[in-house]
Every structure is written in structure tokens, then in C-alpha cells.
Amino acid sequence: MTTAASHEARFLREVDAFEFVARDLDAILHALETWRTQLAADLLAHRLEPAGLPTHSPLAQRTNGIHTLLSESASRWTQQRVSLLPAQSLAQAFDDCALLLVFGKFNAGKSAFCNFLADRFLALGKTVQYFHAEAGDLVETVERFCEGSTETTARLQGVRLGEKLVLLDTPGLHSVTQENAALTRRFMESADAVLWLTSSTSPGQVQELDELGNELRRGKVLMPVVTRSDMYEEDEVDGAICKVLRNKSTATRVEQEADVEARAQEKLRSLGVDVARLESPVSVSAYMARAAGHTPEAMDEAGFERLYEALLTITASTLDYKRRKYAELVLHHLEEDVLGALQRDVLPALGGLRAAAQAALLALDECETRLVNAAWRRSVPMLPALLDAFMEARDVDALSASLARAVDENFAQEAQAQLTDYADAIAQDHSASLPFTEATHFNGETIDYQPLYSALQNAIRDDLMRRSKAACDACRATVERLSEQAAALTASIDSQGSALIALKTPLREGVSS
The missing domain is CATH 3.40.50.300 (P-loop containing nucleotide triphosphate hydrolases)
Structure with a gap:
């Protein structure tokens, strides 16, 4: 050579x-x-x-x-x-x-x-x-x-x-x-x-x-x-x-x-x-x-x-x-x-945030029931004293107002304890909007204590279920809104990634292999 x-x-x-x-x-x-x-x-x-x-x-x-x-x-x-x-x-x-x-x-x-x-x-x-x-x-x-x-x-x-x-x-x-x-x-x-x-x-x-x-x-x-x-x-x-x-x-x-x-x-x-x-x-x-x-x-x-x-x-x-x-x-x-x-x-x-949001939504489902039960257990023991006062005064409005205040306070304390991670979402007033008057069945003459006690127990549970659902729905809305934002940001980054990949084609056209 x-x-x-x-x-x-x-x-x-x-x-x-x-x-x-x-x-x-x-x-x-x-x-x-x-x-x-x-x-x-x-x-x-x-x-x-x-x-x-x-x-x-x-x-x-x-x-x-x-x-x-x-x-x-x-x-x-x-x-x-x-x-x-x-x-x-x-x-x-x-x-x-x-x-x-x-x-x-x-x-x-x-x-x-x-x-x-x-x-x-x-x-x-x-x-x-x-x-x-x-x-x-x-x-x-x-x-x-x-x-x-x-x-x-x-x-x-x-x-x-x-x-x-x-x-x-x-x-x-x-x-x-x-x-x-x-x-x-x-x-x-x-x-x-x-x-x-x-x-x-x-x-x-x-x-x-x-x-x-x-x-x-x-x-x-x-x-x-x-x-x-x-x-x-x-x-x-x-x-x-x-x-x-x-x-x-x-x-x-x-x-x-x-x-x-x-x-x-x-x-x-x-x-x-x-x-x-x-x-x-x-x-x-x-x-x-x-x-x-x-x-x-x-x-x-x-x-x-x-x-x-x-x-x-x-x-x-x-x-x-x-x-x-x-x-x-x-x-x-x-x-x-x-x-x-x-x-x-x-x-x-972002994936971790969305997973945490889904876990939070599942936890809120359990919390809703737990919140009702805890507030109900706080409220029901107050009924005997309130009924005793009512039996003497025969004042339906006073009974309803006293019971509403007690239930509201008990619910607020339990909600603050169990929904502490959503305090800002449930900061609105939770005072009772449904009167307890209808549950008394009081006709002004005769009062049957035991049916009245049972009716008020059920009325308290119904009201607490309404309150708990409303509070947890507010929390769910907050979580879902954040999860949607995370999904939108993820989609935006993915979209920008695809756009950048597309720019490679005109740059590398005609590249020798």
C-alpha cells in the first residue's frame, strides 16, 4: 500500500x-x-x-x-x-x-x-x-x-x-x-x-x-x-x-x-x-x-x-x-x-398531588359519616335537660333555639377537629336552618315524653347529616378544583413537550445517518 x-x-x-x-x-x-x-x-x-x-x-x-x-x-x-x-x-x-x-x-x-x-x-x-x-x-x-x-x-x-x-x-x-x-x-x-x-x-x-x-x-x-x-x-x-x-x-x-x-x-x-x-x-x-x-x-x-x-x-x-x-x-x-x-x-x-387529592376525596367520604356520629354523640346527651326545661315552660321556640345552638356548637367543634385541613373551605356560618319545632308534635295540651325524645333524636341526626354533607361537599369542591388545576398544568407541560419535539424536525432535516 x-x-x-x-x-x-x-x-x-x-x-x-x-x-x-x-x-x-x-x-x-x-x-x-x-x-x-x-x-x-x-x-x-x-x-x-x-x-x-x-x-x-x-x-x-x-x-x-x-x-x-x-x-x-x-x-x-x-x-x-x-x-x-x-x-x-x-x-x-x-x-x-x-x-x-x-x-x-x-x-x-x-x-x-x-x-x-x-x-x-x-x-x-x-x-x-x-x-x-x-x-x-x-x-x-x-x-x-x-x-x-x-x-x-x-x-x-x-x-x-x-x-x-x-x-x-x-x-x-x-x-x-x-x-x-x-x-x-x-x-x-x-x-x-x-x-x-x-x-x-x-x-x-x-x-x-x-x-x-x-x-x-x-x-x-x-x-x-x-x-x-x-x-x-x-x-x-x-x-x-x-x-x-x-x-x-x-x-x-x-x-x-x-x-x-x-x-x-x-x-x-x-x-x-x-x-x-x-x-x-x-x-x-x-x-x-x-x-x-x-x-x-x-x-x-x-x-x-x-x-x-x-x-x-x-x-x-x-x-x-x-x-x-x-x-x-x-x-x-x-x-x-x-x-x-x-x-x-x-x-x-403534580402526579403526587393528584394522587393525594384522590386519597383526600376518599377520606372525606369516611369523614362525613364519622363527623355525623361524633356530633350526634355530643348532642343527644343534652336532650334530657332541654326537655325538662321545655316540659315546665311549654315554649316550643325556646326548645328549638336552645337545641339549635347546642347542635351547632357541637357540630362546629367536631368539624374543626376532623376537617382541620379544610378550615378555610368550611369557614361559613353553620347555624341551624331547619327548626326543630316540627319534631315536637306539641299541640299545646298533651306531651308524650318518649316519642318526643325519639323524634328529636332523629331530627338531630337528619340535621347533622345535612350539615356534614354540606361541609364535606365544600371540602370536596376545593380538592377537586385543585386536582383539576394540577391536571391542566400537567397537560400544558406535556403539550409543550410535544411542541418542542416537533421543532426538532425542521432543525434536523437532511441529517446524514
Whole structure:
């Protein structure tokens, strides 16, 4: 194989020919801003109002908790939008370059991989410029990336290969320091495609893909690269048996790549990611290519010809993403930070509120009967004394009024105790509206004590049932009104989610698969 005919040479020529023709994104950006404005208006229009519920009520507390979630989310949205600025700044700094994020655990060989490709560009007469992020600025340096078996990348660093390709070597998300993991998340947004490096000593650790799920949902291509695809074999050197490092066999590589691809596909499906964004894995050994002097045969045997061929296949989709990237950054913020927060935090809280409302309605059914019985047990013992007074005075109006006051007081005390969570809903006057006069059957001459006692007992129960139903109906109306508000807010958020999904179609039309 000649250099002129190699995939490596073709790849370098294609990189030189990259054209970054910006798409007109004004219409989609306007649509995204309109969506955000409409969402804010809808959230305000569907604000929950727990009228009739005191602040100590569990339903009121749930409602206030949702208000707090919405308020805190709105505050975070602004902060999160600001937090994207460094990524946007980095993307703008390399507006004329395709940015590939080199991703993987700290022992995946990311730095060695980037250095190797940089060496190849230099060897073929291309310029190479290393840089790193420092205090928000990009600082050029002549230092190559540190390579080692322990974590050596403590900051965002990159290398510009030629004029139009940049590799971003980041601290891994499974880094030993929280700062390193946070740094990677912060700059993943700026990449146009992702190279997922995984060492052949423990290939395809798919838990790493949890952190890449969003990048793939965003329409970026993911190419797995199995690094350190070599192994020690026993050989005879100068008459002595020793271990020699060699490339893994083609069969071993194919088997390992198939395993990585199968497990990666399964993981992506579990994450709800389109597996079409996943490219077939490629195995390489930078060590073996270097050890053999980067000859065409050595590059081929070490897997780099296949790597360059694979990179050529993702060029179109990478450039497609770059052309729409600014709108994608806005979409990511709205979809993940704004809508995502509502779906993750607010919708479950609304579901909890509606479930609590249904439980409250069932409890009110039981409470209605319990309230009647409790107030009746308070009121009936008062009858003998009231009847004794009545027997002497023969004053029906006085009996009716005294009994009404006693029943009203007893009901009010029980209602306050048993409907304390709805005190505001039952605050109206509960004085008796039905006279007890009819129950006396008093004709002015003869009084039969026992029938009168029984009739008044029944009259008290009938009145308490009326009062209890009226009070509990007022409570039910309050609960049902709040539940309906929660349902309306839920439907509004769901509707806005569908509207945002619909905006993806015009943004991603014509995306290469």
C-alpha cells in the first residue's frame, strides 16, 4: 500500500477540503424563543391556587412545594444558560474546524491516541497546535499531552490538526476528581462528534454510555475505538523464550469489536437512544504502529487504516451537526434544562398531588359519616335537660333555639377537629336552618315524653347529616378544583413537550445517518 493510496492520506485531503457553510437558523431560533416564552406564559396561566386550604394542609403544602420547584427551576434556567457560554465560546473559537470529543475513562489511552494522530499529521507535513483551557481562555502550548497509566488529564486540552480538525481531550466523566468530571460535561456540548475510546483490556464498559446518552440524542455520531489492541505472546529471541508484544489477531479484534458493538447497542436502547448514531467499532494499537516506525504495513496491521476509513464515513454527519450546532445548543438547553427539569421534578410532584387529592376525596367520604356520629354523640346527651326545661315552660321556640345552638356548637367543634385541613373551605356560618319545632308534635295540651325524645333524636341526626354533607361537599369542591388545576398544568407541560419535539424536525432535516 502506498501512502498516496492510503485511507490516511485520503482523510487528510478531505479534512483540508472541509467547507463550513452556515445554515440559516434564524427561523428555528425564533421558534425556539417563542416556545420558551409560551412555556413561561402557560406556567403562569396554570398556576395552582389552593383556595380554601390552610397553609398547614398536606395538599396546600404539596402545592407550595410545586410552586417552589417551579421558582427554583426558573432560577436555574438562567444559570444553566450562562453555564453554556464557555462551550459556546469554545465552539466559536473553532468555528472553522470540526471538533471531535475524545471520550473515555482515564485509562482508555485518550492522550496517547491524540498524540499519535498529531504525530501523523506532522509527519505528513501538516501543522499541529496544542492548547488547553485556562481561566476561561484558550492557551496555546508546545507541550504534548502527558501519557501514563494513571490519570494525566487534569484540564480540558486539545490539539488542532491541520487547519480544520480539532481533538478535544477531556478528563473522563469517571475521573477520580469531581472537578475533572464536571469539566468534561461542561465542554461536551461544543463537540460535533464523539470518539469513545475503550481499552481492549476491559472493552466496552457500557456504563460510560450513561454520560453519552444526551450527546447521541442530540444527533451526534458516536464512534467506538478499542485502544491498546495488542497482546503479549511468547517468542524465541536469540535462542531465549521471551514475551513479545504483538497486534491482536484479526479474528480476536473482530470478536472483540462485535462484543463492544452489541453491548453498546443494548445499552443505547435502554437509554432510549437511536442506535443509528452508533458507528461500528475500530481496534487500534498506537504502540505497535510506533514500534514499527509508522510504515504503511505497520499502520494497516495496527488498525489505523480502518480507523481513517471509518473517520471518512462520519465526515458528512459531523459537518451536518456543526452547521446547525448553535441552534442545537439552544435546543439542548430548552429540552434538557428547561423541559427536562419540569418532566423530572414537577410532573412527578403534580402526579403526587393528584394522587393525594384522590386519597383526600376518599377520606372525606369516611369523614362525613364519622363527623355525623361524633356530633350526634355530643348532642343527644343534652336532650334530657332541654326537655325538662321545655316540659315546665311549654315554649316550643325556646326548645328549638336552645337545641339549635347546642347542635351547632357541637357540630362546629367536631368539624374543626376532623376537617382541620379544610378550615378555610368550611369557614361559613353553620347555624341551624331547619327548626326543630316540627319534631315536637306539641299541640299545646298533651306531651308524650318518649316519642318526643325519639323524634328529636332523629331530627338531630337528619340535621347533622345535612350539615356534614354540606361541609364535606365544600371540602370536596376545593380538592377537586385543585386536582383539576394540577391536571391542566400537567397537560400544558406535556403539550409543550410535544411542541418542542416537533421543532426538532425542521432543525434536523437532511441529517446524514
